[in-house]
Amino acid sequence: MIHRHTSLRHRPAIALMLALFLWAGQPQAHAQATSPSLDIFSGLDFNFKDIHFETQYDFLIRLTPGFKWNMGNHWQLSGQVMFPIVNQYGYEYSFFQVTALNVSKEFKINSLCLKATAGAFSHNRYGLDLKAFLPLCDWFAFEGQAGYVGSVFVSPYWELVAPNRFVGRFGGDIYLSRWNTQFRGVIGKYLYGDIGLEGIAMRHFNHTTVSLYGRWSNKFGFDGGFRVVIMLPPYHRKQRVVNVRPASNWRMSYSVMVHEYSLLMYRTDPEENERDGWFSRDLLQWGSHTMEPDFIIKEKTKKNEKP
Amino acid sequence: MKNLNLIIVLIALWLLPQLGKAQQFTGTSGLAHIPTGEMNHEGDALIGGHFLNKAMMPDTGFLYEGEKYHTFNYYVALAPFSWIEMSYVCTERIYRKDAQGNIVNWSKDRYASVKIRPLKEGKYYPAVAIGCNDVWTSFALFADKPNVQFYFQNWYIAATKHFEFSGNELGLTLAYRHFYRGYNAKWNGIVGGITFRPAFFPQARLMAEYTGNDFLLSMDMLLWQHLRLQATVKDFKYFYGGACLQFNLLGKKYRY
Numbered sequence: 317m318i319h320r321h322t323s324l325r326h327r328p329a330i331a332l333m334l335a336l337f338l339w340a341g342q343p344q345a346h347a348q349a350t351s352p353s354l355d356i357f358s359g360l361d362f363n364f365k366d367i368h369f370e371t372q373y374d375f376l377i378r379l380t381p382g383f384k385w386n387m388g389n390h391w392q393l394s395g396q397v398m399f400p401i402v403n404q405y406g407y408e409y410s411f412f413q414v415t416a417l418n419v420s421k422e423f424k425i426n427s428l429c430l431k432a433t434a435g436a437f438s439h440n441r442y443g444l445d446l447k448a449f450l451p452l453c454d455w456f457a458f459e460g461q462a463g464y465v466g467s468v469f470v471s472p473y474w475e476l477v478a479p480n481r482f483v484g485r486f487g488g489d490i491y492l493s494r495w496n497t498q499f500r501g502v503i504g505k506y507l508y509g510d511i512g513l514e515g516i517a518m519r520h521f522n523h524t525t526v527s528l529y530g531r532w533s534n535k536f537g538f539d540g541g542f543r544v545v546i547m548l549p550p551y552h553r554k555q556r557v558v559n560v561r562p563a564s565n566w567r568m569s570y571s572v573m574v575h576e577y578s579l580l581m582y583r584t585d586p587e588e589n590e591r592d593g594w595f596s597r598d599l600l601q602w603g604s605h606t607m608e609p610d611f612i613i614k615e616k617t618k619k620n621e622k623p
Numbered sequence: 624m625k626n627l628n629l630i631i632v633l634i635a636l637w638l639l640p641q642l643g644k645a646q647q648f649t650g651t652s653g654l655a656h657i658p659t660g661e662m663n664h665e666g667d668a669l670i671g672g673h674f675l676n677k678a679m680m681p682d683t684g685f686l687y688e689g690e691k692y693h694t695f696n697y698y699v700a701l702a703p704f705s706w707i708e709m710s711y712v713c714t715e716r717i718y719r720k721d722a723q724g725n726i727v728n729w730s731k732d733r734y735a736s737v738k739i740r741p742l743k744e745g746k747y748y749p750a751v752a753i754g755c756n757d758v759w760t761s762f763a764l765f766a767d768k769p770n771v772q773f774y775f776q777n778w779y780i781a782a783t784k785h786f787e788f789s790g791n792e793l794g795l796t797l798a799y800r801h802f803y804r805g806y807n808a809k810w811n812g813i814v815g816g817i818t819f820r821p822a823f824f825p826q827a828r829l830m831a832e833y834t835g836n837d838f839l840l841s842m843d844m845l846l847w848q849h850l851r852l853q854a855t856v857k858d859f860k861y862f863y864g865g866a867c868l869q870f871n872l873l874g875k876k877y878r879y
Contacts, residue, residue: 369718369730495704519703521666521872526701528709542711570711 352388353555357381357587359548359563361398363405367574374404380563382416382586390422390596396586411471413440416586422599427451429595437582439507441465443479445584447594451602454493459500460486461594465507465582483507483581487514491603496520498603504579510535512579518590520604523547525591536578541570545591547610555613564611565589648673648865649736649756649775650700650710654832655841655855655863657814659796660750660783662740664877665705671851671867672697675714678861679837682806684732684774687717698867700736708738708754714775732774734758749784749795757803776803777810790822800835809836826879845869845879 363376382396396416403409418435429449436442443465451457466479485504491497498518505511512533519526523546530540545567553561564587571578588594597605650669653659656679663669677691685694694717700710711733718728738754757776781798797815802808816832827844843853854864871877 366731366733370728372729372731497703522874524668524872526668526703526872 351386351555353386353557353559355384355386355559355561357383357561357563359566360401362566362568365405365574365576371404375402376400376405376409377402380415380586382563384586390599392420392422394418394420394584394586414468414470415439416584418442418584420584422595424599429600431584431594433584436468437463437465437584439580439582440467440469441507441582442468445582447584449593449595449600449602451600454602455491457489457491457602458487459489459502459594460484461504461581463582481507481509485581489603493606496604496607504581506533506578507580507582508535508577510578512536514579516590520591520607522608523551523610525589525604527590531579533575533578536575537573539571539573539575539578541572543567543569543590545589547591551610552612552614563587565591648675648696648863649712650698650867651708651736651738651754653781654796654816654818654830655839655853656810656834656837657796657800657816657832658738658752658754658779658781658798659794659816660740660742660744660752660781661785661794662705662738662750662752663700663702663708664871664875665702666871666873666875667700667702668870668872669698669700669710669851669867671865673853673865674863676857676861676863678857679863681774681804683804684772684806685714685716687720692717695865701872706740706743708736710736712736712775732772734773734775744784749782751780751782753780754778773803774807777801777807792818792820792822792825794818794820796832810834820879828879845877848876848878 358379358381361378361380364373366373368374378398378400380396380398382394385393387393394416398413398415400410400412414436415438416436418433418437420431420433422429422431424430427450431447433445437445443463445461445463448460449457450459462482462484464479464482466481467475467477469475483505485502487500487502490499496519498520500516500518502514503512510533512531514529514531516527516529525545527543528540529543532538545565547565548562553559567589591604593600593603593605597609648656650671651658652661652663673696675694675696677685677693680691680694685691694715696712696714698710698712700708702708713731713733715729715731717726718730721727734757736754736756737758738752740750740752742748742751744750755776755778757773777800779798779800781796783794783796785792785794795817797813799812800814801811812835814833814835816830819829821827826846827842830841830843832839832841837857839855839857841853841855843851845851849869851867851869852864854862856862
């Protein structure tokens, strides 16, 4: 079913997000210019469930080829699909999925970092998304996300449901730089209409972040577990106009209660993870971005050119 | 069967001269079966498995048609700070056998362990650690199902002091442990052990311990800074042991 009645006059929130998105297109004095480049990458999306007595685990392993076209000035065009390689999750996971095809723009107003994204996101969603991060001091920051999304299915059949759901979350972050430890508390309304709270404790190591989380959803109840984000080598890279590389990170999330739809939110960036956060390192120097960078990027120089 | 046990003991003894800080079968630091006051290094991450002899398994839960059986577990563990360790362990259980007696399916028992060290070892006092296996049930966070079993659930307090002489290291551990289930009561109460780390090969550690019910002789060592091995013999008859890969996520290198 496709809903076509979406008037901006009756949707002030959408109008506001669109205005922000368009306004973000204006050159910002705060944004650092980055060399335009195209990154082509792939990784593995690794999932497993422990819900049957008769099998050890059910696995879902997908290849995740994607691209990021950094157009400069923090504009980015991203795309990603997922192909199942091993699927024990069932029929609905046996097709390829478009998990990103969107354009985004990061910008900064004083210390407030904003990122607006429009297009297709993960979990078969598309629409508009706005993320905000406001550091108040070295150790405390507010964060928020708001989205207006519909559903889109590309395979095995085409289906488009017009945007009809507001989602969002708001919370605070505490970062203890001496121990590279971060605490996050978030409240929000999520993709399946549930409202919930989540508390996360993260310890950032060299190239790895391990976190414990506990959460409550009004539809799914309590849950908890751990997450691991490993930034993948090589850690020294040369920056060319076109870069073919492995995915920047490998991420896994373990849930004790296996509530896969609890507090579920789409990802707008194909390589989004808890360690890197939503914003570029050069725009936001807070939290794990104050640690040594995972990737040392060396600009490629021509043979006759002195470095 | 006696010959098989003898061979296993000989293999364990052969490993002796070749064979750091051990992991117990829970993935956390300790001796072979009892906890200690010492901790893994900050940032240490472990992934490994243990062969579990039926002689060291709980007297219920791991029975098939009334018979105890050997099994194994696997785990991941992390010491995010120098004063805390966490691990997540899955122990395999036989779920079904076919008519010929071959195992068709395994199921698993899952639990998480936490160990905290409030007192670091000093010159005149021992390190003291407290901890528990099966945290969910220990704190009844997810224990709303009456049929949930807590095969390995226990809490403990352990103190360990090390003494050095001629570069060798002698460690003494005393602990009090309490298992939740009555069928594990044999391991309740005061337990303890002695460790010896030779100066000429500090990566290895010899251990003798009393679990409340059994006397265990064990050895563990860290090879190439990443491979940790442990071998244990109960009553010179029953072998169990395991191996794990160890990485320090802060990039530090330790000999043991």
